[in-house]
Amino acid sequence: MHRTRFFDHVILLIGVFIMVAPVVVAFMTSTHEAADIHRNGLSLTWGGHFAETYEAVLTREGGFTGKVTGFNMMLNSMILGLGFAVGKIVLSMLAAYAIVYFRFPLATFFFWVIFTTLLLPLEVRILPSYEVMNALKLTNTYTGLIVPLLASATGTFYFRQFFKSVPDELLEAARIDGAGPFKFFIDVLVPLSRTMMAAIFIIMFVYGWNQYLWPTLMTTDEGFFTLVRGIKQILLVWVGSNIPDYNEAFALAILAMLPPVMIVVIFQRWFIKGLTESDK
Amino acid sequence: MRGASGLEGQQTTAKRVQFSSPFLPYLFLAPQLAIIFVFFYWPSVQAIQSSFYLEDPFGFGATFVGMSNYTDVLKSTEYLGIARFTAIFTALVTFFALSIGLLLAVKADGVIRGNATYKTLLIWVYAIAPPVAGLIGMMFFNQHIGPVVELARWFGWDMKVGLDYSDTAFAMIVVSVWKQIPYNFIFFLSGLQGIPVSVREAAALDCRSEFRRFWTVILPLLAPTAFFLLIINVTYALFDTFGVIDVMVKDKAANNPITLVYKVYMDGFRGSDLGGSSAQSVILMLVVLVLTVFQFRFIERRVHYS
Numbered sequence: 001m002h003r004t005r006f007f008d009h010v011i012l013l014i015g016v017f018i019m020v021a022p023v024v025v026a027f028m029t030s031t032h033e034a035a036d037i038h039r040n041g042l043s044l045t046w047g048g049h050f051a052e053t054y055e056a057v058l059t060r061e062g063g064f065t066g067k068v069t070g071f072n073m074m075l076n077s078m079i080l081g082l083g084f085a086v087g088k089i090v091l092s093m094l095a096a097y098a099i100v101y102f103r104f105p106l107a108t109f110f111f112w113v114i115f116t117t118l119l120l121p122l123e124v125r126i127l128p129s130y131e132v133m134n135a136l137k138l139t140n141t142y143t144g145l146i147v148p149l150l151a152s153a154t155g156t157f158y159f160r161q162f163f164k165s166v167p168d169e170l171l172e173a174a175r176i177d178g179a180g181p182f183k184f185f186i187d188v189l190v191p192l193s194r195t196m197m198a199a200i201f202i203i204m205f206v207y208g209w210n211q212y213l214w215p216t217l218m219t220t221d222e223g224f225f226t227l228v229r230g231i232k233q234i235l236l237v238w239v240g241s242n243i244p245d246y247n248e249a250f251a252l253a254i255l256a257m258l259p260p261v262m263i264v265v266i267f268q269r270w271f272i273k274g275l276t277e278s279d280k
Numbered sequence: 281m282r283g284a285s286g287l288e289g290q291q292t293t294a295k296r297v298q299f300s301s302p303f304l305p306y307l308f309l310a311p312q313l314a315i316i317f318v319f320f321y322w323p324s325v326q327a328i329q330s331s332f333y334l335e336d337p338f339g340f341g342a343t344f345v346g347m348s349n350y351t352d353v354l355k356s357t358e359y360l361g362i363a364r365f366t367a368i369f370t371a372l373v374t375f376f377a378l379s380i381g382l383l384l385a386v387k388a389d390g391v392i393r394g395n396a397t398y399k400t401l402l403i404w405v406y407a408i409a410p411p412v413a414g415l416i417g418m419m420f421f422n423q424h425i426g427p428v429v430e431l432a433r434w435f436g437w438d439m440k441v442g443l444d445y446s447d448t449a450f451a452m453i454v455v456s457v458w459k460q461i462p463y464n465f466i467f468f469l470s471g472l473q474g475i476p477v478s479v480r481e482a483a484a485l486d487c488r489s490e491f492r493r494f495w496t497v498i499l500p501l502l503a504p505t506a507f508f509l510l511i512i513n514v515t516y517a518l519f520d521t522f523g524v525i526d527v528m529v530k531d532k533a534a535n536n537p538i539t540l541v542y543k544v545y546m547d548g549f550r551g552s553d554l555g556g557s558s559a560q561s562v563i564l565m566l567v568v569l570v571l572t573v574f575q576f577r578f579i580e581r582r583v584h585y586s
Contacts, residue, residue: 023416091315102308125324128327150319276467
């Protein structure tokens with residue numbers, strides 16, 4: 001019995017090592033100087049250049065225009081993550097409310113119109129989506145960055161499931177008290193959905209922050225670059241340089257993962273709840 | 281979805297009481313519908329339409345060419361090679377991500393001490409974006425500084441990621457699997473924890489071998505979770521790995537392996553072959569459609585089981 005437990009722990013520790021070590025190495029290496037990394041390879045020890053590397057990455061103006069800072073990219077990532085999460089919650093709660101709590105002739109039709117979006121992810125229709133954005137003159141805008149990502153039914157599906165599990169008696173009681181649709185939504189449903197909203201917010205924030213393909217297509221103006229979208233630019237600059245800025249690339253990778261990782265770790269319980277109860 | 285499926289059976293019927301209003305439901309649906317029409321239906325229809333046309337390279341309109349974009353694509357040996365690589369890549373990523381996730385979940389479910397710590401440490405990589413994982417992977421597979429390359433050299437394997445086709449493919453698969461393990465771990469673990477203690481105890485009485493118990497009792501009970509994850513992992517390998525691939529091949533697709541989605545991107549945005557790219561999009565749409573129908577039918581059936 002003890003023997004098997006021991007091997008269980010060994011396997012788990014190997015798993016933890018594989019998941020954690022690359023990022024620890026990335027962080028440690030980012031505190032060394034570029035020339036140092038070039039000579040000695042990746043590192044597991046503290047290099048002592050943490051402050052200057054991260055300050056340089058965050059505040060130095062770079063890029064082709066010479067005006068983009070890491071801080072600016074971080075701000076754009078934040079706008080995308082927050083805008084997407086909030087937009088998703090508002091849109092999908094309203095739509096789910098209409099579908100579950102109202103009797104109207106086209107309900108089934110609209111239900112299918114919305115849920116068909118689950119069939120085709122954005123990746124398979126990137127080119128025509130880009131053309132539409134061009135026609136609407138939305139490239140290089142925050143609207144163009146965020147709104148097209150909202151065109152899917154994942155959140156609506158989630159809130160629809162949840163609203164259906166809310167006891168009918170609540171609505172009956174509210175109607176006896178004379179509450180109309182707006183009052184019922186704001187005073188009863190929204191407070192009831194608080195945990196659900198938190199869970200979906202975490203999932204959607206991480207999803208929005210981590211977007212890559214769409215921001216790559218939509219933003220050519222570096223002022224709108226997010227951290228995740230900027231990653232490739234960093235790598236491209238290397239081609240032809242003598243000693244690549246390994247330290248800065250690692251620092252940027254660490255900054256790009258920090259906020260979503262923090263949120264997932266701190267709000268782990270809500271995150272798992274949101275994930276296992278909502279996905280697709 | 282998983283957690284909610286238990287409720288589904290009783291609650292497929294509508295609410296007993298509902299509001300009725302001539303315009304309010306439409307008002308609440310309007311924002312979502314507007315966005316879906318402009319950013320989902322319009323581009324989707326456009327993709328299908330332009331897959332039947334040949335765009336003039338100088339922008340002087342388009343000619344209807346019927347199915348020829350499709351036949352061109354499906355006859356191209358390059359496209360078929362990429363399709364083959366995509367299939368192999370998807371199969372390997374799915375297989376390894378699922379089996380490692382399952383192994384870790386089973387072990388984490390078994391131990392009592394340190395359970396919560398293991399869980400946190402094993403899931404947090406979920407929050408790392410694919411291109412960021414790709415960047416870290418690039419460093420580990422770097423010619424000059426990469427420890428993996430050094431390790432491989434020790435075994436006599438001269439690894440050249442970015443230059444050698446199969447070495448690049450290997451690195452892509454490793455990074456893609458690494459990134460997807462936490463997701464599978466979370467779902468398998470919550471699936472395992474949903475198995476009632478009474479079932480486990482009964483199984484423990486009937487069968488002493490832990491390994492056989494796992495195969496005959498636990499695994500069949502996990503089948504719904506596993507099937508759901510299978511679809512999700514295939515979708516992940518087909519589409520979400522774009523960031524990993526893009527960072528790893530750095531626009532030099534020439535002798536590097538790429539997947540079908542990357543090809544759509546390359547032809548549409550680098551080669552500006554609108555018709556061909558659209559035809560490829562439609563082919564991918566059909567693949568996703570088949571996967572999704574498969575998934576929905578299965579979920580429907582699962583409700584009856586539970």
